Amino acid sequence: MTNFQLFRFIIFLPMIGYAAANLIHSVELTKMDSTLVTMLKQNFHPRDIEAMMRTDDGTIPVPLVRFMDNDFYGEVLFGHPGQSMRVSFDTSWIDSWVPTITCSAVSPACATRRKYDPNRSPFSIRTQLPFEVPFGSEKLAGRVFYDLVHINQVNITKQGFGAVSQIPFVFVYSKFDGIFGLNIGQNDETPQVIMNLQKQGKVQSKVFSFYFNRNPASKKGGTLVFGGVEPRHYKGNFTFVNVVPDKEFPRWKFQVSSISITTPERKTISVCKTGCYGVASTGSNPISGPLMEIDDLNKAIKAREWFFGRYVVDCNTVNTLPKVTFSIGGRNFTLKGKDYVQEVQVSHLFTLCLSSFKGNDDNNDTNWYIGGAFLSKYYTTFDMDLNRIGFADAQL
Secondary structure (H helix, E strand, O other), X not given: OOOOOOEEXXXXXXXXXEEOOOOEEEEEEXXXXXXXXXXXXXXXXXXXXXXXXXXXXXXXXXXXXXXXXXXXXXXXXXXXXXXXXXXXXXXXXXXXXXXXXOOOOOOHHHHOOOOEOHHHOXXXXXXXXXXXXXXXXXXXXXEEEEEEEEEOOXXXXXXXXXXXXXXXXXXXXXXXXXXXEOOOOXXXXXXXXXXXXHHOXXXXXXXXXXXXXXXXXXXEEEEEEEOOXXXXXXXXXXXXXXXXXXXXOOOXXXXXXXEEEEOOOOOEEEEOOOOEEEEEOOOOOOEEEOHHHHHHHHHHOOOEEOOOOOEEOOHHHHHHOOOEEEEEOOEEEEEOHHHHEEEEEOOOOOEEEEEOEEEOXXXXXXXXXXXXXXXXXXXXXXXXXXXXXXXXXXXX
């Protein structure tokens, strides 16, 4: 079976494509193990990982759970001369941040990271604005800075970001230094990089698109494109859906008509029967939804409960597992077993096959978070100008 996506995607940003006439910037993606896989390969028992993540009241913060399956990273230069940082481009985050030199080496999560030094860049501007993101009993904390940022061959001036001096412990096992948020919505202090790319004339449209390569034999992990789409990585037409306004906070939310699975016994199990909302999440592998409906899906594929709200299946059954169909924008999008099962080679003696279907961390959350299991099969474009998302069949 194909080894689906439990490798992490690392973005390295060489000069691989710049179409000046169309103002399209293409970025190559390559693969790397996830935080969760790294910890498992280091012989951490899942029970111990859960214990490290729990707060004083016994709960596990939602952002930490999602971060464990974060998908991809990229080399970005901060300041001049450029200081290389590995960042995750994540549609679930609206904020952007990297560690700063005041992040103490005594802190394990700081010690493992490259750090931004504002004193080395004449373009660095330190503000008095605090930067803070709560993570249960811990938090990301620092100050807002502005500086020159280089992505591929593109220079972005006065890009805002949080330069943090406090990082929660669990980030010690992650491969990225920081995060560039690509969520929809207005963020005046640390605007999404796509906003400044358009404002400064580097792209014509506030559009960005992802292609993830599902072939484990290939070193190429895919591409991220700013300013448009990359035709060689999709076929056919896009199915577009409008972004649904969210009263809680803006996000890449859209209407899903139904989700269904037909078992080998020809029994059709439907969830999201009267329609539901999906949220496109490039920063997470799983497809998360309401717990009871996720239980129904996992029972249909004969998965058993594991840790972190995840389920495992017999690796010998992956190629015969039933198809799962998402009805979106008048089209059916189908996933096979090899698409929604993540194969983890924990050791040369042990392989773990994780179901991508997991329950939401908040029991009151009725949204479906559509992560890498879906987005790796369907090329996805995010359009901030027209407030819409488009899906098309991906191709190598």
